[in-house]
Amino acid sequence: MQKRSMLVTSALPYANGPLHLGHMLEHIQSDIFVRFERAMGHEVYYVCADDCHGTPIMIKAHNEGMTPEQLIEKIGEGHRADMQGFLINYDNYYKTHSEENRVLSSKMFETLKKEGLIFTREISQLYDPVKGMFLPDRFVKGTCPRCGAADQYGDNCEVCSATYDPTELKNPYSTVSGATPVLKNSVHYFFDLPKLNDFLHEYVNREGVLPPEMAHKLDEWFKQGLKPWDLSRDAPYFGFEIPGTSDKYFYVWLDAPIGYMASFKNFCDRQGIDFDAFWKEDSDKELYHFIGKDILYFHSLFWPGELHAAHCRVPTSIFVHGYVTVNGAKMSKSKGTFIQASTYLKHLKPECLRYYFASKMTADPVDLDLSLDDFVARVNSDIVGKTVNLASRTAGFITKRFEGRLSESVYDHELQERAASIMDKVCKAYDSRNYAEAIREIMALADEANRFIDREAPWVLAKQEGTEEKLQAVCTQGLNLYKALITYLSPVLPELYAKSQEFLNHPLPFNEAGSPLLGHTINSFKPLFARIDPKAVEAMLEDSKQDLKTQAAKTPAKAEAKSAPGDSAETEENGFIPLAPEITIDDFMKLDLRVGTVLSAEEVEGARKLLKLKVDIGLGVRQVFAGIKSAYKPEELVGRQVILVANLKPRQMKFGLSEGMIMAAGEGGADIFVLSPDTGAKNGDKVH
DSSP: OOOOEEEEEEOOOBTTSOOBHHHHHHHHHHHHHHHHHHHTTOEEEEEEEEBOOSHHHHHHHHHTTSOHHHHHHHHHHHHHHHHHHTTOOOSEEEESSSHHHHHHHHHHHHHHHHTTOEEEEEEEEEEETTTTEEOOGGGEEEEOTTTOOSSEESSBOTTTOOBOOGGGOEEEEETTTOOOOEEEEEEEEEEOGGGGHHHHHHHHTSTTTSOHHHHHHHHHHHHHOOOOEEOEEESSOSSOBOTTOSSEEEOHHHHHHHHHHHHHHHHHHHHTOOSHHHHBTTOOSEEEEEEEGGGHHIIIIIHHHHHHHTTBOOOSEEEEEOOEEETTEEOOTTTTOSOBHHHHHHHSOHHHHHHHHHHHOOSSOOOEEEOHHHHHHHHIIIIIIIIIHHHHHHHHHHHHHSTTBOOSSOSOHHHHHHHHHTHHHHHHHHHTTOHHHHHHHHHHHHHHHHHHHHHHOHHHHTTSTTOHHHHHHHHHHHHHHHHHHHHHTTTTOHHHHHHHHHHHTSOOOGGGTTSOOOSOBOOOOOOOOOOOOHHHHHHHHHHHHHHHHHHHHHSOOOHHHHHOTTOOHHHHHHSSOOOOOOOOHHHHHTOOEEEEEEEEEEEOTTOSSOEEEEEEOSSOEEEEEESOTTTOOHHHHTTOEEEEETTSOOEEETTEEEOOEEOEEEEETTEEEEOOOOTTOOTTOEEO
16 A cells, blocks of 8 residues: 555634534534544644634733733634544644745735735725724624615625625624624725636636535636625724735735645644645645635635635645534524534533544545434444444453453454454545445444344353353454454544543554454453433533623623714613514505415525525515525425515515515524424415
């Protein structure tokens, strides 16, 4: 086997808050991959960092009475503790606010400039006259210009799902100070991405670079035409100054992916490793990025575009995963399922989640559901019932009856060969990140091993005369099957693997998983893994709710809650959105609300919050784009009766024509509840 050399990274967590289980999916996925590749003898370097720059971090630090540098150090300590807690074994976990990153980002910018890919343009932006700063879209709120909903963000409405420019908002206000923003011009630096269109289109369609569905998803951007990328921000801003300026800073998405290089550079400088060998244009090393599908655009277009234009190598592959849901729904703060990594670790073993995620992970960028009942059942069944119990059912006989010595020969050659025969399938599954397939193969072997022990019944043999040799051989076979199982599972369960090496008193090389230990003395068996108590899961959920309450109590009141135009004391006192201005019965009668049935529902490519619905309202079928993706899966809506605003003027959206609005309650996010009529209502019935 040819030895490979590779650099593996995970997406950089943003340094403005604690990690949650959604973050841990990616780090667990990449850690399993790295542990497997190392077990196969390949040279693997594994780095990550905190993403430290941007307006949100600057504002949060100010609200907490500290400098941005102090904030990122505080957050970084928590992130590193969470990574260690989940057994994520990075060679270097660094930060983007580093001298290495400043130097590399400046060098990248200057190279792009020399290549004629940087130009300037004057743009108009909303400006906070009180704080003296330009406002990103998400730091402007106001009344939706389409439906009139209050307190909507500057880029889209969470009520009607309209997208718009922040300058279109009615009654806009800064969420930083509450002041009314004004338009102000500023010169910005742009990366001329359209010039790299042909290279990028060819790159993302190379075999193995992206999952096919992700490459297909990018086609819409090429069809629309790539746009120049604004890579600068105005002062005040927490980040790196653009060389040759005094009031312009690199946008966080310029230096964040360069953080991969900076983290590796920091590691290389300390370890005496050749950094350039991994990043030069003709490098023969492999480079793998693990990312979530929400940052696909940045990693597959901007990042390789920059690298290529700067004469650096581009990623070998970009591995894309989906989101984490809990009990079939988006993680919810009110239900306690928005679980921080540190909260989980207070109650449960990290390997329980590592195993459960692995058992459901494939190479496809699909969402992964953490069903808590299934989580408890699967871990208790697979790790404890099928794997560890195999050792506990046999080790005692070896230590008590044979002074810990295993027999000299294999009892069941066919079964031992079966343990060795799954090596190729397991290796292929791990290497292709289809961990679910690896787990299926391993657990099938576990089932066979347990059937063998049940059939041979060493507890019965131990009571019979003249069966000593057979008892030793059967138990030796059982322990060698356990050895195979835990070795195959070592990338997923590294702590249990380490304990097993100590118990079996022998190193367990991955490529020798199916080779038996014979005539060898083991150590006394000690409990290796405890079952999950469902009460621990309940306690975790309760703690999660409490953690979020405590966090909310420590967070300073938001500016918009104090001084936003139109706010009332009612919002602050009882937590509800205040009532809208009174209307007359004539105003209400203008609405034509009809009962309809959802015939189909599907996600909208390129839209973060929209689902496309086809609704039969008796008078015909309407196409509706509804901003309810965060609370519902498409299949949950098909066949359901809904209430539709049927006489709403059709609106041409970016994704198609929307011919109505679905009625729903709630304040957005996971707290959206689609309204339905009582039993007996028919399609087309008018709602009075």
